[in-house]
Amino acid sequence: MRSGPPASPLSPSVEFRNRLVGETVRAAARESEFYGELYRGLDLTAIETVEDLKILPTVDKAKMVAAGQSALCLANAGPLVAIQNTSGTTGAPFWLYRSLNEQAFIREFFEEWNSRDAAVEGLTPLVLQLVSDRHGMPTGVPSNVFPFPCRLMDRSSVEKAIAILSTEFDIPGAERRVSAITGSHDDLVVLTTYMLQKGIAPASAFQVRRLSPIGRYTTHRFHAFLASTWNCRITQRYSLAEIFGGASWIDDLKAYVFDPFLVPEVLSFSEGAPLVAGVGRLHLTGLRPFSTMQPLIRYRPGDLFEVATGEDGITRHRFLGREAHALFHPRAKEQMLASGLAALEALDPHPEFNRDAYATDLGLSDPTCAGWPRSRGRIELHDQGFTCAIQVETRCDMRLFPEHGERLRHEVRAAFLKAAPALERLVAEGQAQTEVTFSAPGTLAPLERTSDYWRW
């Protein structure tokens, strides 16, 4: 890992952020009791670029929940017009307050953007929008598409979604068929599985060219399943309800690129220093006036990212899962040995493992089709090293299939170590051991996102 100034020349996104970051910080200190106290004694006039943020302390959800309304900027925000919330899966829901002025600015900005987009020739896309209650509430923005909202609650709502995809519309200036679907990972998988169960082949039955999963991470297997079944591109999106904006997966870069109206920083585990290259904790700053009433500055959402900046000056980000799911060295806590995705990706390809159920009212033959394998990590310290074990719940008692079980254990362990090179080196040096153990059906509870995956 190395830290230092970002590569030049500045990208438009960085210029965009530099234009807004100083006033974002100074207004927060001026108008919010919480930030005024937090930044007491700091020279905020020195903050002119995103690099200058490093002088500021960081915050997390617990701090912001405790701060409550003392963190709000009420002086110039205008009246409160919307209350949003996070999903609550990482503890109590975090209430988010949106003001008239920031909503007005967001609308103004996107209308300006869209007015230029409207000059582009082409038909307005039709989009099936799968609405979900399992994620935080988003902020609406104007757009140049026609969305068809649909919530997958029961069989009739799924049939409605299929009918929308099958319909040939006659809307002036718009496409005749739906060409894209956006929605949570689980809803996209459930809808697809329902169609297959009904004998519908999505790739030939419809004219969808793009799927956009949001919310939960889409594993390599789910990505391949969706892409091949629909024969279309998949555009993953990273976002969180707390801050307006997020990051989009850019195929050409094989990485996420963050939106210009928030500042991403990846801070090192050891010193909390901003990294230009390496793995660390993501921190986000929402920029005013996109975020006005409730500023979040150097906010830690609890996710790990790898950051790299190419010779082209473009900063690339790669999502590595939640910090609570990552494995750190038991005797050197600043050293990450395996990301939260390493065990998940090692387990997910195997149908023998039990998964959490979704959409139980849809009549699916397998209600767990969209779930992740139920598993936990366990660490035991020894005099000379440690053992880390992945415990996974199986659909049947694997003691009845000892040879198959042994092959499965070997495959999962090899895939896990391949995805965790730092741990693999310790294993090769004899400082660590890894093993995979099977649990009988119904013995492991679903993993909430707050829970530490690795337990002692």
Added chain:
Amino acid sequence: MATSYAKLSKELVDLLQTKSDATHQQLTQQALIAVSRAEAAEAEASHFAQILRR
């Protein structure tokens, strides 16, 4: 307020669309467009308008 917001919006969109080389411009456009899809309840997908037209 409305006048200053309109001015700032125009300035920021100008910055994203004009003060960049082709690669940066494409990236920021793609990243920006995607916001509409993921963040929007009412709009869910203005980025599709541009992505799908390319």
